[in-house]
Amino acid sequence: MILNRILETLQTGDVKQIAKLIGQALDSGMTPEKVLSQGLIAGMDVVGQKFQTGEIYIPHMLLAARAMHAALGILKPLLAESGNAPAGRVVLGTVQGDHHDIGKNLVSTMLEGKGFEVIDVGIDALPEKFVAAVDETVQIVAMSALLSTTAPFMGKTIEALERAGVRKHVRIMAGGGAVTQAFADSIGADAYGADAAAAALLAMALVSHAKESR
Amino acid sequence: MNGKERILKALAVGQADRVPLYIHGINEAPIIGIGRHITEGLPEVKDFRKMNDAEKFKMLDTLFLIHETFEVDGFSAFEIGHETALDDQYIKDEFGVVYALSDFGLPVAKGHPVKEASDLARYAPPAPDRGHLLLLDLARDRFKGEKALFWLMRGTFVRCWRLMGMENMMLKMFDDPQFVHQVARMTLDYSLAQLDLLADAGLDVLVIEDDIADKNFPLISPAQFLEFVNFYNRRIVEAAHQKGLKVVRHSDGNLWPLLDILLDSGYDGLNPLEPQAGMALAKVKAYCGDRLCLLGNIDCIDLLPNGTPQEVDAAVSQAILDGGKGGGLIICSSNSLHPGVDPDNCIAMFEATRKYGCYDTLSQP
Numbered sequence: 001m002i003l004n005r006i007l008e009t010l011q012t013g014d015v016k017q018i019a020k021l022i023g024q025a026l027d028s029g030m031t032p033e034k035v036l037s038q039g040l041i042a043g044m045d046v047v048g049q050k051f052q053t054g055e056i057y058i059p060h061m062l063l064a065a066r067a068m069h070a071a072l073g074i075l076k077p078l079l080a081e082s083g084n085a086p087a088g089r090v091v092l093g094t095v096q097g098d099h100h101d102i103g104k105n106l107v108s109t110m111l112e113g114k115g116f117e118v119i120d121v122g123i124d125a126l127p128e129k130f131v132a133a134v135d136e137t138v139q140i141v142a143m144s145a146l147l148s149t150t151a152p153f154m155g156k157t158i159e160a161l162e163r164a165g166v167r168k169h170v171r172i173m174a175g176g177g178a179v180t181q182a183f184a185d186s187i188g189a190d191a192y193g194a195d196a197a198a199a200a201l202l203a204m205a206l207v208s209h210a211k212e213s214r
Numbered sequence: 215m216n217g218k219e220r221i222l223k224a225l226a227v228g229q230a231d232r233v234p235l236y237i238h239g240i241n242e243a244p245i246i247g248i249g250r251h252i253t254e255g256l257p258e259v260k261d262f263r264k265m266n267d268a269e270k271f272k273m274l275d276t277l278f279l280i281h282e283t284f285e286v287d288g289f290s291a292f293e294i295g296h297e298t299a300l301d302d303q304y305i306k307d308e309f310g311v312v313y314a315l316s317d318f319g320l321p322v323a324k325g326h327p328v329k330e331a332s333d334l335a336r337y338a339p340p341a342p343d344r345g346h347l348l349l350l351d352l353a354r355d356r357f358k359g360e361k362a363l364f365w366l367m368r369g370t371f372v373r374c375w376r377l378m379g380m381e382n383m384m385l386k387m388f389d390d391p392q393f394v395h396q397v398a399r400m401t402l403d404y405s406l407a408q409l410d411l412l413a414d415a416g417l418d419v420l421v422i423e424d425d426i427a428d429k430n431f432p433l434i435s436p437a438q439f440l441e442f443v444n445f446y447n448r449r450i451v452e453a454a455h456q457k458g459l460k461v462v463r464h465s466d467g468n469l470w471p472l473l474d475i476l477l478d479s480g481y482d483g484l485n486p487l488e489p490q491a492g493m494a495l496a497k498v499k500a501y502c503g504d505r506l507c508l509l510g511n512i513d514c515i516d517l518l519p520n521g522t523p524q525e526v527d528a529a530v531s532q533a534i535l536d537g538g539k540g541g542g543l544i545i546c547s548s549n550s551l552h553p554g555v556d557p558d559n560c561i562a563m564f565e566a567t568r569k570y571g572c573y574d575t576l577s578q579p
Contacts, residue, residue: 013388054471057435059384066385099314099322102380148515149318149554177428178515180490195430 002028006039006071011047013063015070022074032078036115040071044113048197058102061196065109072112086117088207090140091133093121094176095157098150103176103196107142110200127153127160134166139207142199143189144176151178155187171206175199217287218418221362221544225419225460225482225507229541233534233571234287235564236509237280238421238464238486239366239550241319242273247557249276252283259553261315263299274349278356284564288362288419288544291350296343308340311376319552326379331393339400342408347415354416362418364462367408369424370446371434373401387438394442402446406453413457420454420461421485422447427467429491436471444475451480462509466549467491477502486510488548496536499543507542512563514547518555523562530566538576545571 002025009018025035047064050056090111094104101123108118119138121129130141141161145151154174161167174184175193184192191206193199215223215231223230243259250256253276257269265273281289296308305321306312312325328337353363368376374397375383386394412420424447426432432439447463454461462483463476468491469484476484484502487493487510495511511533512518517526530545537543545567551560570576 054431057431057438058433059387059435059438062381062384063388097316097318099316099324105381147319147552148519149552 002030003035003039003042006035007043007046010040010043010064010067010071011050011060013060013067015067018067018071019074022071026078032075032082033084036075036079040068040075041113041115044068044110044200048110048113048200052195052197058106061106061109065106068109068113087115088139088203089117089119089137090142090203091119091121091130091138091170092142092144093125093130093133094123094144094146095150095153096124096126097153098145098147098176099123100144100146100176103146104144106196107144107175107193107199110196111142111203114200114204116200116203127157130157131160131164131166134161134164134170136169138170139210140173140203141170142173142175142193142203145174145179146177148178151176151183152187154179154184154189158188171210173199173202173206216359217285217357217361218359218363221288222418222460224541224544225462227504227507227540227542229573232573233538233567234544235285235567235571236288236290236364236544236546237286237551238290238510238546239292240277240290241550241553243553244551244555244557244560245273245277245280248280248560251557251561252276253279261317263297263305263315274352278353281357281361284561285568286361286564288364289353289357290364290366290421291347291353292366293346294348296346307376308343308346309373309377310337323376326377326382328377328397329379329382331390331396334393334396334400339404342404342411344411347411350412350415350417363416364419364421365412365417366421366423366464367405367412367450369422369443369450370398370401370405371424371426371443373405374398374442377401384434387434387442391442398442398446402449405450409450409453409457413454413459417459419483420450420459421464422450422461422481423464425464425466426472427465427469427491429467429488431468432471433467436475439472440475444479448479455480462507469493473502477505481506483507483509483544486546486548488515489513490515490548494536495533499537499539503537503540503542507544508537509544510546510548511537512545512547514549514552514555518547518551518559518563520556521559523558526559526562527566527569530563531570534567534570534576538571538573541573 006021119133143154171190173191174189181192191202220230220234246256297305310327313321314324451461460482463481464485
C-alpha cells in the first residue's frame with residue numbers, strides 16, 4: 001500500500017522517492033489530509049519511537065526530517081486550500097544567550113510531524129521575542145537550552161509572558177541538555193520534554209487537554 | 215609523591231598515596247571567584263580575549279596559584295593565540311571556523327568553511343603553530359615537574375563538525391561518506407603534527423576532547439562512531455602512546471552505548487562521567503574501573519552551582535568511596551568549572567579531596 005511505502009521511505013530519507021510516492025498517492029485520489037496523517041505523521045511516529053529507544057540516532061532523525069520537509073512542501077499548499085487546520089500552533093526557540101539549534105530543529109520537525117504549525121523564533125531569542133510571537137492562535141510556547149548558564153533565561157521568558165498578560169493563554173514546554181523535570185517545575189513550566197519525540201507527544205497531550213478543558 | 219607522580223599512577227590504574235585532584239577546564243568567572251580567596255588585584259569578570267595584557271597575566275598567574283594553593287595535581291593547558299577577532303561578537307580559529315562569542319559559555323561555531331567536497335579543493339588546512347603552546351610552556355616552567363601537564367586536544371568529531379557544520383556532517387555521513395573521511399583525515403594530520411610539538415614540549419597527558427553524546431544517547435550511532443570518528447581518534451591514541459604519553463578520553467553525555475569501543479581503543483582514562491547522563495561512578499567503576507582511570511563525576515550541573523559546601527563535601531566523600539578503591543580515580547568536576555559554578559563549592563571540592571582521599575585512611579576498616 002502506498003501509505004506504507006511513504007511511511008517507510010520517510011525513515012530512509014529518500015527525498016526524491018517520497019515526492020514521487022506523494023504524487024502517486026494524490027493522483028490516485030487520496031486526500032492530502034490522509035497522506036499527511038497516515039503516511040507522514042505515522043512515519044514520524046515510528047521515527048520518534050525508534051529515537052527514544054536508541055534504535056536510531058540524530059543523523060537518522062535529520063534524514064527523516066529532510067524527507068518530511070520535502071513532503072510538507074508539496075502538501076502544505078494543498079492542505080491550506082482545503083482549509084485544514086493545524087493540530088495547534090507552537091512558538092519555539094532557544095533562549096537568550098544560547099546559540100544551539102539542533103535540538104530545537106529536531107523538536108520543530110517532530111512537531112510538524114504531528115501536524116503542528118511551528119513559529120520558530122530562532123536561537124539566542126530574548127524573552128521579548130517569544131512574547132512578540134505569541135498571539136491568540138498560539139497554544140504552546142516551547143523553549144530549549146543546552147547550557148546550564150542559559151537555562152535560567154527560561155524562567156525570565158516565563159516572567160516576560162506573565163508581564164505581557166499572555167502566560168495564562170499558553171502552555172509552556174521546556175527542554176534541552178541543561179533542563180530536567182525538576183528544573184522545569186522550578187521555573188513554572190507546564191511540561192518537560194526529555195527529547196524531541198517526547199516533546200511532540202507532550203504538545204499533543206497539552207493541546208488535547210486544553211480542548212477538553214474548554 | 216608529587217602531583218605528577220600521583221596522576222600518572224592513577225592513570226596506570228594504580229593506587230597513589232592519595233586520590234589525585236584535577237581541573238579539566240575552567241572559565242574566567244570561577245578563576246576570578248576562586249582567585250579572590252587567595253590573591254588581590256583580579257579584573258572584573260569578562261572574556262579573556264577582551265582583557266588587556268596585565269589582566270591576562272594576572273589571570274594566568276591566578277590560575278597557576280589556584281593549582282598550587284589547593285594542591286591540584288594536574289594542569290590543563292590549551293591553545294592560546296590561535297583565534298583572530300573579527301569584531302566584538304565573532305572570532306575565527308586557525309581552521310577558518312567562525313565562532314559567536316557568548317557571555318554564557320564557550321564560543322559557538324557558526325561559520326563552517328568546508329561544507330562540500332568541492333570546498334576542499336579551495337581549502338588550505340593550517341599547520342600547528344608552536345607558539346600556540348605558550349600555556350604549556352608557562353605551566354612547565356612554573357610547576358617544574360611537580361604537576362602533571364595535560365593538553366586539551368579537540369578530537370575528530372569536534373574538529374570535523376566545526377569545519378562542516380554538525381547537521382551537514384551528519385547528513386554527509388549518508389550522502390557523501392568519502393567527503394567526511396577526507397575531512398577527518400585532514401584533521402588527523404593536524405592532530406598528529408601538533409602531538410609531535412606537544413611531546414617535545416614536555417607534555418604528560420593528552421586529553422582527546424571529543425563530545426559525542428548528550429545526556430540520553432550518543433549523537434551518532436555506534437557504527438558511525440566507529441567508522442567516522444574512532445578510527446581516527448585511535449590513531450592519535452596510538453601515536454601518543456608511542457611517545458610515552460597517557461591519553462584521556464573526554465566526552466560529555468551518556469557513553470554507555472560506546473563504552474566497549476572506547477575500552478578497546480586503548481585510552482588510559484575517561485572523563486568527565488556526568489551523573490545526569492547515567493555515568494554513575496560506582497557503576498562505571500564496577501564495569502571497567504580495572505581497565506582505565508576514571509576522572510570526574512562531581513556534578514557541575516546542579517551541585518557545584520546550587521549546592522552548599524557541605525553537600526559538595528559529602529559528594530566528594532561518596533565519589534571516593536564509589537570509585538577510589540584500588541586506585542584509578544582522579545577527582546574533578548563532571549565537566550568544566552563554568553561561569554555558573556559557586557567558587558566556594560569549587561574550593562569545597564578541592565578541600566574534600568584532600569580530606570577524604572588519603573589511601574592510608576581509606577584502607578582502614
